[in-house]
Amino acid sequence: MAVCLVTGGAGFIGSHLVEALVERGHQVRVLDNFSTGQRDNLDSVRHRIDLIDGDITDLETVRQATRGVEVVYHQAALASVPRSVANPLATHRACVDGTLNVLLCARDAGVRRVVYAASSSAYGNSARLPKRESDPTGPLSPYAVAKLAGEHYCAAFSEVYRLETVRLRYFNVFGPRQSPESAYAAVIPLFIQAMCSGKRPVIHGDGKQSRDFTFVADVVQANLLAAEAPGVSGRVYNIACGRRTSLLQLIDYLNAMLNTRITPTHTAPRVGDVQHSEADIECARQELGYRPTTDVPTGLRHCLEWWRQRSSTRSRSVKVA
Numbered sequence: 374m375a376v377c378l379v380t381g382g383a384g385f386i387g388s389h390l391v392e393a394l395v396e397r398g399h400q401v402r403v404l405d406n407f408s409t410g411q412r413d414n415l416d417s418v419r420h421r422i423d424l425i426d427g428d429i430t431d432l433e434t435v436r437q438a439t440r441g442v443e444v445v446y447h448q449a450a451l452a453s454v455p456r457s458v459a460n461p462l463a464t465h466r467a468c469v470d471g472t473l474n475v476l477l478c479a480r481d482a483g484v485r486r487v488v489y490a491a492s493s494s495a496y497g498n499s500a501r502l503p504k505r506e507s508d509p510t511g512p513l514s515p516y517a518v519a520k521l522a523g524e525h526y527c528a529a530f531s532e533v534y535r536l537e538t539v540r541l542r543y544f545n546v547f548g549p550r551q552s553p554e555s556a557y558a559a560v561i562p563l564f565i566q567a568m569c570s571g572k573r574p575v576i577h578g579d580g581k582q583s584r585d586f587t588f589v590a591d592v593v594q595a596n597l598l599a600a601e602a603p604g605v606s607g608r609v610y611n612i613a614c615g616r617r618t619s620l621l622q623l624i625d626y627l628n629a630m631l632n633t634r635i636t637p638t639h640t641a642p643r644v645g646d647v648q649h650s651e652a653d654i655e656c657a658r659q660e661l662g663y664r665p666t667t668d669v670p671t672g673l674r675h676c677l678e679w680w681r682q683r684s685s686t687r688s689r690s691v692k693v694a
């Protein structure tokens with residue numbers, strides 16, 4: 374039974390990872406400052422984890438959190454392109470300074486391996502699809518720069534200090550608990566929120582832009598594999614479904630599932646967004662044994678189910694109050 378630290382464990386992806394680790398019998402510590410994460414996300418495991426309310430930009434806090442830890446799953450970040458455009462300094466602090474703190478403390482605590490939540494935004498707008506790990510990087514937003522800087526720190530720590538690190542470049546993750554409520558929410562929860570209440574979803578641009586939408590359980594799978602796979606320290610892997618879906622296709626899927634015929638409204642394209650994104654996941658298949666299990670329509674059904682449950686719990690609690 375390993376002691377694991379999940380930074381950002383109260384977030385969307387982090388909380389799913391925490392549940393999976395607890396289920397497998399690991400002793401899990403979560404370090405989160407709840408800037409975008411929610412305590413509710415950890416409801417199902419609250420009494421089985423060690424929860425530290427603290428900030429990864431504080432070196433002493435991270436030092437305490439990494440004591441006695443075997444694997445760090447570093448998920449904490451301000452995870453949004455538009456947020457980084459609005460406030461690049463905050464993104465830099467969380468993603469770059471925070472990551473450096475995590476790596477330094479992991480090194481000093483004798484952590485066996487750090488698994489880093491990297492981002493497909495590292496590739497920028499490079500024309501070649503699907504994206505391979507060997508492709509040149511070209512980050513377009515402060516967020517992408519900061520996440521890629523974190524990657525370089527991981528690689529450098531493996532090289533210089535022999536700290537094992539594995540970088541997982543996630544491609545547009547979606548799933549239950551992804552909140553539509555922030556001003557910086559991701560597209561799928563926003564579409565679901567709008568369409569479930571009969572409203573028209575808003576698309577920035579023509580809607581033909583596409584993404585390799587990746588179900589959260591597959592990202593969890595990749596993290597678990599990356600923590601254990603032998604001989605992969607210093608490596609970087611694309612983690613995705615391996616297929617491209619346009620925003621217009623997403624709306625078609627949701628209309629079919631909801632039995633509606635809602636059309637989107639269009640606004641100007643967003644600064645810093647890439648046009649198309651699709652991953653080559655062969656390296657993760659070969660070297661980690663990664664196999665995506667959930668395609669976009671199946672994942673959307675899980676999201677709708679979660680959304681309906683959440684809406685009915687909320688309306689019940691409003692009535693009771």
Ligand SMILES: NC(=O)c1ccc[n+]([C@@H]2O[C@H](COP(=O)([O-])OP(=O)(O)OC[C@H]3O[C@@H](n4cnc5c(N)ncnc54)[C@H](O)[C@@H]3O)[C@@H](O)[C@H]2O)c1
Nearest residue numbers: 381383384385386406407408409410428429449450452546
């Ligand atoms: N969601 C995606 O599509 C996606 C794609 C690529 C990479 N990623 C990466 O995956 C990770 C998780 O993303 P997510 O979608 O779950 O986002 P999220 O916002 O739900 O989770 C991030 C968590 O980190 C915490 N956090 C932020 N700053 C912190 C700080 N300074 N100290 C401690 N905790 C802090 C937040 O409170 C939150 O709980 C991030 O590193 C993100 O960059 C996500």
